[in-house]
Amino acid sequence: MSDSNGHKEAMDSAGFPPYTDYALGAPVTDAKAPDGPIAERWDRRRFEAKLVNPANRRKHTVIVVGTGLAGGAAGATLAEQGYHVVQFCYQDSPRRAHSIAAQGGINAAKNYRNDGDSIHRLFYDTVKGGDFRARESNVHRLAQVSVEIIDQCVAQGVPFAREYGGLLDTRSFGGVQVSRTFYARGQTGQQLLLGAYQALSRQIGAGNVELHPRTEMLDLLVVAGRARGIVARDLVTGRIDTYFADAVVLASGGYGNVFYLSTNAMNSNATAVWRAHRRGAYFANPCFTQIHPTCIPRTGDHQSKLTLMSESLRNDGRIWVPKAKGDTRPAAEIPEDERDYYLERIYPAFGNLVPRDIASRAAKNVCDEGRGVGPGGQGVYLDFADAIARMGRAAVEEKYGNLFDMYERITAENPYEVPMRIYPAVHYTMGGLWVDYDLQTTVPGLFAIGEANFSDHGANRLGASALMQGLADGYFVLPSTINDYLARNPHRADEEGVNAEHPAVQEAVADTEDRLNLLLAVDGDRTPDSFHRELGEIMWEYCGMARTDAGLRKALELIPRLREEFWRRIKVPGTGEEFNQSLEKANRIVDYFELAELMCLDALHRAESCGGHFREESQTPDGEAARQDEAFSYAAAWEFTGTGAAPVLHKEDLVFEYVHPTQRSYA
Amino acid sequence: MKLTLRVWRQRTPEAEGAMATYEVDGISADMSFLEMLDTLNEELILAGDDPVAFDHDCREGICGACSLVINGEAHGPERTTTCQLHMRSFRDGDTIDIEPWRAAAFPVVRDLVVDRSAFDRVIQAGGYVSVPTGAAPEAHATPVPKADADFAFEHAECIGCGACVAACPNGSAMLFTSAKVNHLNVLPQGAPERESRVLDMVEAMDAEGFGGCTNTGECAVACPKGIPLPSIAAMNREYLRATMRGR
Ligand SMILES: Cc1cc2nc3c(=O)[nH]c(=O)nc-3n(C[C@H](O)[C@H](O)[C@H](O)COP(=O)(O)OP(=O)(O)OC[C@H]3O[C@@H](n4cnc5c(N)ncnc54)[C@H](O)[C@@H]3O)c2cc1C
C-alpha cells in the first residue's frame, strides 16, 4: 500500500479511529557521540571522521533544503569545500528565509567582557536552560563552535553593534548573568542571514550551487535504505520534478505554524520534515514548543500572524492586570491599589524577569480568571509609566524607541501614554527530526540542521541561542560530519541505479501527484485557512501553554475528526499546473494534521512538566513545573507507522555527567 | 468599512493582464493591508474564483517579500512595507488600486507577484566578501570605527523588496545596488574587493535591464527602510575610483 492510500482512506466516512496509545520500540542506544572528556569529543570526532579526497568532492551532489541560517551556511560551506550543491527554498529569494526576522541577538562564549563567561558556562547554561532534556555532547560542541561563528560573521562584513573603541558590543539576554549576546540593533537575524546569503550567492555565481527558489520539497526519496533525493514542486509552473543526490540535508526550519497563529513567517511549514518522518526519520520531542510571553495580542478573527516584541522590554516595563474580574476601565482610570502586578507578587525575587515559560503561563492564568485586558480579554499590560518617571522619556525612547514605534504602527496606541498590551504566542519548536551527534537522522544520508532538528535545546531554548545553533550546524558541524558519510558511502546515486525510472522514485512521485490531485478534486465548501485556523485553535487550547491528560485526549479525538472533515470539505481552486498558493497551503495542512496528533501524543505520554512542556498534573506546591527525572530523562524519538496509526516510541536515555539535574526555582 | 478594490489580474507571465473590481465589506481598521486581501481571497475561493496571488512571508516588515503598488505608490501611502500598512490608513467607501511592481527587470509571475531574481544576480556578481568558512581571523583583530560600522549598518538594512525600482520612473536599481556596495566597501573586511565589487555589480545591474538613474529621488522616498539617497552618489564615487585605479 502506498502512502497516498492513507489519504484516500481518510476520505472514507469511517476515517481513522483516534489513537492515544503507542508501542514501545527498542531504545536508541548509539547517538554516535564519542566518549572521553567532553571538551575533547568534537576534536576526536573530527579526527576519526573519514575525509573525502578534494578531487572527488566535485562528483558528489548534496541537496540542501532551506536557505535560512542553517541551510544558507551549509550550502555555502559545502560548495566551498568542493561539493556540488543543489539548494531549494520556497521563497523567491534565499535572502527571505524566516531567519531574517530574528531580532535579539546571537550568543557566543567569547568572554570579551571578562565577566566570567567561558565555553563551559555557555554549555552549562544551555543544558540547564533546556531543563535537562538535551544531549550533553551536542550542547558542549555548540558552545565550543560559538566563538568561531562570530569570527566568521565579522569577516563576512556582518555589521554587529560596536563600541566607540571599534570593538564589538554585547548585551546580556534572556536572564543569563553574563553579557555574551552579540547583536545588530534589533535586526540580528537579518544581518546574519544576509551574511550567509552573500556567501551562498558567491557560490551560486561561481556555479558551485544550483539554486531552485520558489520550489517546495514535497517528499524524500529513499532508495535501498538511503536518502537519495527529493520530490519537489516548482511553485510557478506547478511542475513536479525529482532531484537526486548522494546526501540530503534538511534545513527547513521549525513547525510552530501548526498552531496557525505564531510569530513564524506565514509560509514556514513542516512538510519537509514530516515527509522525511513518513519515510523513516524519527521525530523527537515534538511536544517541546516555546511560547514567548511578549507578543502583540490578536485583534480579531482576521488575525493572520502574531508579532513578537523583544523580551528586553521586560527589563523596564511592569506587567499587571486589574485586581477585579471584568474591569473594563481604561488603564489610566484604574488606581494603583486596584492593580495586580502579578509577577512581582508571585515571584518577588525575579519579578518581571522570570523565564519565558513562567511569564507566559502566569499571563494565561490571569486571563483565564477573567482579568485579561483588551479585546476578548486576551492581554496583560506592560506598563512603562514608572520607567518613564524614573529614567525620563528620552532615556526610554533611546532604549526602546524602535519597539515602541513598531507597537504603535500595529496597534495605533501610543505606549508612552497608555500601557502596551501583550500576550504570549507560539515562537519556536525545540522538537524536530531526531539526529545523532553527526546531525544524521535515522535515514542514512539524511541530515537535519537548524530548527528542523531537535538536538541542542532540550525542553526550552534560551534567548539568542537559535541563531547560534543554526550557524554552528551550517558552517561548522554538518560540513565536517557529512564528509564521513560520503567517504564511507562513496557510490553516487547514479552509480547505484537511482533515476527517474526506479520504482521507489516513481512511487514517491505518484504519491505526491495523487495527494495534490485529491486536494484539487474534493471541491468542497471550506477554505484551507479555515481548517488551519480550527486546527490551530485545538492545539492552542489543549497543547499550548498548559496541558492535561484529559485535554490532550480530547485533542486526539478532535484532530482526526477535523482531518476527516478536511478531506470531505476542502476547496482548492485552480489547477496543479500553475502558480497556486491555495494548493500550497492545503498541502501543508495535510502534514500539520498528522504532526499535530503526534505532538499531542508526545505531550500526553510525557506526564512530567519540563521546560516549555507544562503538564498541570506535574507541578510543585507553588505551581512550578515539576520534572520527573527517574521516569522521563530521555529524548522521545517517534517512528511513523501510518496515517492515523499508533507510532512506535524509541527512547534515548540522557546521561548527565557534567551538569547535574536540579529543579528550577524562581520563587 | 466597505471598500472597492481594483486589482491587477494576470494568470501567467505571457497572459494579458487587466484590472478587476471587487467589493469588500466588514474590513476593520485594525487589519493589516494583507489581512484585508486575505478576507477578499477567502470570499473569492468560496465563490469559486481564483484568489489574488501576492508575495508575503514574514508580515513583519523584514523579509522584503511583500510588494504592492497601492494607489500608485510602492507599498502605499505610509513609509513602511505593505505588510505593515494597516487599514486605518483608509476610509470607508475608498476605492483602492492594487498593482504589482512595474519594471522591465521584474516580469509579472501572476497577478501581483513579480520575479525579482535580477536582484539576486546583482548580489552574485560581487555583493559579498570572499571569506570561506573557517578562514576568518579573530573578530577583535580588526577594530572598526563606530562611525563606519554605523554607516555599514544603515546600508545593510536594505530588505531587497524592490520598492526603489518600482517607484523609479526609469526602473533603476541604483539604490539597491548602492546599499550593498556601501555596506561592504566601507568596512575593512570588504576593502580587498572594493574595486571589483562595484564594477561587477554595476555591470550586472545594467545587464539585467534596470534603467539608468536620473536623480528623481523617488527610490529613497519609497524605501521602507530609509536607505538614504546620497547612497547613490557614494556608489558613483566608488565606481569612479575603481575605474581610475583599474581592478
Ligand atoms: C520573530 C522571531 C524572532 C526571533 N529572534 C531570535 C533571536 O533573537 N535569537 C535567536 O537565537 N533566535 C531567534 N529566533 C529563532 C530563530 O530565528 C530561528 O529558530 C532560526 O532562524 C531558524 O533558522 P533555520 O535556518 O533553521 O530555518 P529558517 O530560517 O526557518 O529557514 C527555513 C528555510 O527552509 C525553506 N523551506 C522550508 N520548507 C521547505 C520545503 N518544503 N521546500 C523547500 N524549502 C523549504 C524555507 O524556504 C527557508 O529557506 C526568532 C524567531 C522568530 C520567529
Ligand code: FES
Ligand atoms: S511580508 Fe515580509 S516584509 Fe512584508
